[in-house]
Amino acid sequence: MYGWIWRHLPGPFAVRVLTAVLLIAGVVALLMFVVFPWIEPKLPFNEVTTE
């Protein structure tokens, strides 16, 4: 998977590294700002109230 992505990144080595870093940052941002806030309330380990 990672090998495949690396081979398909265009440009010389430095550009590839930069693109890879940007890709990782994008995925992390997507997880932090969209996926985790969405999934978190569905996970039952931070309930603090009694019913």
Next chain:
Amino acid sequence: MSTVAPTAPEGGGARSVVRGVGEVFITLGLVILLFVVYEVYVTDIFSAAKQREATSALDDRWGTPADPERVERFDGLDEGAGFAKMFIPTFGADYSFTILEGITEKTLEIGPGHYPDTAYPGEPGNFAVAGHRVGKGAPFNDIDLLNSCDAIVVETRYNWFVYRVLPKADEVADWAGTRAADPRCVGVSPLGAPYDKVVGQRIVSPGQGEVVAPVPGLPGAENSVGEQVTLMTLTTCHPRFSDRERLIVHAVMVKQWEKDPNNPGALPPELKETV
């Protein structure tokens, strides 16, 4: 890292499938680690910003011209609206949170939330507040460390209310001979029946909603109890990182300081109990 990229993965198809599956597992592991970082640290950053906003909204509201009779008004609070601030001096002079109305997930991300239908600060009954213990500002991270008689100071628009943690279960029997002499324990003593199960710290199951009842543990009893004790109850998850149980801290009001309109900066002496 060679600049001459191989055109195909070494080895046969099976090897690249195995490698692909392995990479997926490693990726999932990293995502879960990242989620832990998010839960424990990143939500703190998001919540701190929301808490700052709520606090400045509350300060704005308190800055509007005062009611000449200086009567506290808590009716008609919207979900998520701040109405009081809480301080726990033993957690440090900077421990301060704006308490909001309601206990929805969204409200608790901003700060400690007040159980609707429970008493408000200073009112007889049970002023019950829920707060996160992990992430989201973790206002109640350390409430398991509260000792009996530690002050929980609640500031409202016109008053300061000083609550103190009730004797713990193992201190009740010999209270008069031990802790009662502590100057901080003035006004704190084991409560008699029907409050005899109300101690400084308890661990209950999530279904035990009666801990926030006006007479904790005895929902409905408030109708037969003449004058109710003015209590404050904190609830959070227990053990930390789990929601298997709930940690409950009960405190009793020992003092009320009315704010002096001529000296609005005056602070109650209990706020200095930072040791």
